[in-house]
Amino acid sequence: MKIVLVVAVAENNVIGRGGALPWHLKSELGHFRRLTLNHPVLMGRNTYLSIGKPLKDRTNIVLTRKAGEAAPGLIWASSLDEGLALARADAERRGVDAVMVIGGNDVFARTLPMADRLEFTRVHASPEGDVVFPPLDLSHWMETRRERHARGPGDDHDFTVLTYERRR
Numbered sequence: 001m002k003i004v005l006v007v008a009v010a011e012n013n014v015i016g017r018g019g020a021l022p023w024h025l026k027s028e029l030g031h032f033r034r035l036t037l038n039h040p041v042l043m044g045r046n047t048y049l050s051i052g053k054p055l056k057d058r059t060n061i062v063l064t065r066k067a068g069e070a071a072p073g074l075i076w077a078s079s080l081d082e083g084l085a086l087a088r089a090d091a092e093r094r095g096v097d098a099v100m101v102i103g104g105n106d107v108f109a110r111t112l113p114m115a116d117r118l119e120f121t122r123v124h125a126s127p128e129g130d131v132v133f134p135p136l137d138l139s140h141w142m143e144t145r146r147e148r149h150a151r152g153p154g155d156d157h158d159f160t161v162l163t164y165e166r167r168r
Contacts, residue, residue, distance in 0.1 A: 014129030026154025
């Protein structure tokens, strides 16, 4: 079962500000949806709170020490091991081969060493922010896809979609 990190990162490594994304990229959100649809998505509590509701047609597994209200498609997990076990079981039930990790910083930092693939969107901007992506040593990764996108309707910035596979 593959572990895939799905993240949008500014040129200054910012991924969040004040509990939200520091940009609006409608085109990139469509890409995120296509990648994660029909997969389990693993996230931290703050990421879940920033989204505000379970993502439709995905099993949302939220890592937290303090579970919240139950909701369809939402599972609370008290540890990374528990969350990954739940996500792997859900992926098998769905017939998919990957668990999608969608944030935030702490969850990315803890899963980056075990990740098989990065679906990495480089946002061509350097906004202020209070959450950054952990340091990424690209010598451990091989770029297998690069697709540049000019800012379109509903996009604040240009961005480049990259796929990295872990070097074995």
